[in-house]
Amino acid sequence: MIEINNMWKRYGDSVILENISARVAEGEFITLVGASGCGKSTFLRMLLGTDTPSQGQILLDGKPIADEPDSDRGVVFQQYSVFPHLTVLDNVVVARAFADSRFGFLFGARKRAAIAEAEELLNIVGLSHMQHRYPDALSGGMRQRLAIAQALILKPRILLLDEPFGALDPGIRADMHELVLRLWRQHKLTIFMVTHDLKEGFHLGTRLWVFDKLRNDPQAPNAYGAGITYDLPVGACEPELLEEIDQSMTATDAVVDSL
Structure with missing residues (x-):
């Protein structure tokens, strides 16, 4: 359904995302995790059509995805749009x-x-x-x-969720998880959900994407962007790997906070 080919996103001299390629079948539920500022929401905006790749392309059913929002793509933000x-x-x-x-x-x-x-x-x-x-x-x-x-x-065929439950209490978040899973199955949606919570990301959906930088230059921190460093089937990951991912996200967030 969705094909991403060698996609890059730059803002001026800053590289946000670099060389992302992936394929998503209709009906999949993709959760996106990663440190703050790694480009998860930017990626979601490009799927929505409010932002465009600097290089490469996103295809929907073999055709370039529309460069503005349409009825194929619904979106829910953390800040309630009511x-x-x-x-x-x-x-x-x-x-x-x-x-x-x-x-x-x-x-x-x-x-x-x-x-x-x-x-x-x-x-x-x-x-x-x-x-x-x-x-x-x-x-x-x-x-x-x-x-x-x-x-x-x-x-919509595609539902985009940008940290939709981040401001909710744990009990309410659990109820919302069950609701979204039920709606996903009932309406046969293809879902992309950004979250900062690794456990939430691994609990929901069918695949977990981890966004992180593969290359770093301390002298030029914006010279390289994030890519998909892990593409994991939900439920088929060793606890040690999840701990490694969690520590990597925490360490990156600490560096960002110190800048």
């Missing part, structure tokens, strides 16, 4: 309206269909009892469920 002046139900409906109308409004049968679709999704994510409330009445976990419903109403 409209505070709209009810929970209207927040989901408006996502459909923006996709189907130049002006963000639906009328008649199209509006009724969008409302019915939104109500069904809210029931799936466990928010039907809150559909007439406003976002300020929701907990953090509920707002994240709302953001997921917003993304799913467009029926």
Whole structure:
């Protein structure tokens, strides 16, 4: 489904990502881990189409991926992308309206269909009892469920999650894990999820990608970018290797914090 060929990303003289190549089949769930600033979110933005490779290409079904977001790709960020002046139900409906109308409004049968679709999704994510409330009445976990419903109403083939659970308490995060896994199976999504939590990354999905630099120059720290240093099938990794990856991420974060 997705083919990444010799992809690089540079900002000026700084190399963020270098020479990444990978293939992803439809229905896979890829979790991305790595130290802060290693390019995970940049990679996600290039999949979304809000950023483009400096070199190389990303193909979707054998064709260059669209260089702007479309209905094939839904995204959920850590910061909840909800409209505070709209009810929970209207927040989901408006996502459909923006996709189907130049002006963000639906009328008649199209509006009724969008409302019915939104109500069904809210029931799936466990928010039907809150559909007439406003976002300020929701907990953090509920707002994240709302953001997921917003993304799913467009029926994307690819769902991009950028640290969606980082701000949630552990108990709520566990509930969100189960929700995302259930939605992944139910809607047959292809998912890419960025996380700083190695255990979370290894618990979810089918493959774990570790982003890190293969080359380092202390005199020119921005001369080289990160690549995929590990591509691991979830559940088939020795504990010693996970410990090695965790220590490497921690050490890199410590260096970044000291700069």
